[in-house]
Amino acid sequence: MIGRLRGVVIEKMPPQLVVDVNGVGYEVEAPMTTFYKLPHLGEEVMLFTHFVVREDAQLLYGFADRNERRLFRDLIKVNGVGPKLALTILSGIEATQFVRCVHDGDTNALVKLPGVGKKTAERLLVEMKDRLKDWNNAPEDFSLVMSDSDAPMPAANQTDNSLEEAEQALIALGYKPAQASKAINAVYESGMSTEDLIRHALKGMV
Template identity: 35%
Template sequence: MIAQIRGKLILKTVSMVIIDNHGIGYEVMIPLSTYYELPDVGSEVSLFVYTFFKQDSILLVGFCTENEKQLFKLMISVSGIGPRLAVNVLSGINSSELIHAIANNDLKRLLKVPGLGRKMAQRVILELRDKVSEWTSKEQITFINNKKDAIDQSVMEEDAISALINLGYKSQAAKDAIDRVISEGGENKSLDVILKKALKVLAM
């Protein structure tokens, strides 16, 4: 089982990277929190990896921190949550907020995460509340810091809208959120900053 991968970053998107390790390119699914921390394409990168075996393929899911990998494993332990939905959840809410929402039975906050319906959100709280309490007493949650440079404005806006749509938000809602962020001084900011602010708008 692959637990960690290190190599040259060949391609990165908001949901996937390709890492070259000794001439073999590994496609790895990632949450937004990991995307925020990635270096530039061409740089060396190291990710903690969860290997998910399906009948006819293998899915690799990567994280910048071991803490987030463990939180991902908690999420997929919930009945009905697979790796893609777990990644989607971790992309729609940061680790500290997710743990706080589960520990404090904050159903309203969880319902704002794309892909989590009421029944699934209730199940997450029911099945993980005690586990999260035990886990947070031992693990330190890593907060996400933005350190990326600004990119072309029009391309950035299109990428941000596309990323939100991929997370499950409706096209118009995604566009409205990005427009609001830009109008409030989000111009000339990096993609990850815009996405963070847009996710906060959508969570209101």
Template identity: 40%
Template sequence: MIVFLDGVLEEKGPTRVVVNVNGVGYEAAIPLSSYDRLPAAGARVKLLTVPVVREDAHLLFGFMTEDERTMFGLLTSINGIGPRLGLAVLSGLAVRDLKAAVANGDVKRLSGISGIGRKTAERIVLEMRDKLGKGDLMEAVTGGKAPGPNEAKLRDTLLALISLGHKQAEAQHMVRDIAGSVTPDMPLEEILRKVLSGRK
């Protein structure tokens, strides 16, 4: 399996590249997010790849970062999303923005991507929440800032509420309502009971 190409960038375009590896030219389809990171034609490039073998074609999809390649794999594991649609999603949203859209349940933003209808956007949110780790969701919700002990408890509560199906704005409002009564040593289960029961 071809996992990366390391060679000279012979051709580049918004949707495809050709990389010369020891005299052999490899064509790969790429998302716009990778195109923005490509060096000038003629320069050396290392392109991370995902091969897709079909009866009628052997296709190669390329990415400039591991985050893009990982997200592509997660997207294409969702029923109804093939490689081309996976590239379309990554072309429409940066990886961090995609994670944020999933964490926030932002179906409208996802369905604004060419080729993604409302039902597909809803499926992406539902399935990607399960596939993304807690750390990815926290990064998306918090912007990657390291929280203090008490803030960490509140953010764990926020993530738990989002995983239960609450939208981020609603979950943030619920957490704010009980924030003053939360202590660093309070169990998450107790905090969630406070939030869901409305008691402070």
């Protein structure tokens, strides 16, 4: 089991990044809530991870803190929720918002997420309620290593194809191509980074 990675961010392709650990590049899938907090390329990062082994693949998922990883692990225990859907849920809604939805029995917010129908939303509320009873007592545990978490991405890290990259990221998270394109174009402004486009597009859809 790989429980934690500490290395240098060498690639960002939402929702995937590559972390170089002593010359070995680890491909990591991460929710967008973690992506927003990542340092710039070439800087050090530490992620809590969850390793999934399937017959056709070995997948590594990375998270900003233990609480986010814990929520991911609780989600994949729910019947009908796999790692991909759990990643989509955590990308489309903050962990604290999700917990609030569960406590309040709010299915309306959950069904707006791709792959979450009414039955799945109801199942999430029922199965997650007991698991999240002590959530408010869980300690804050942010472990990303960053030079300045609030600093905007510099122009050198922005690319001319940020629109395409943002659309592909939403599609990878489960949104339909037409839905992803519409959401991205609705919030696009010149100079926006891929991460900013995804952040604003997801907020507009929830």
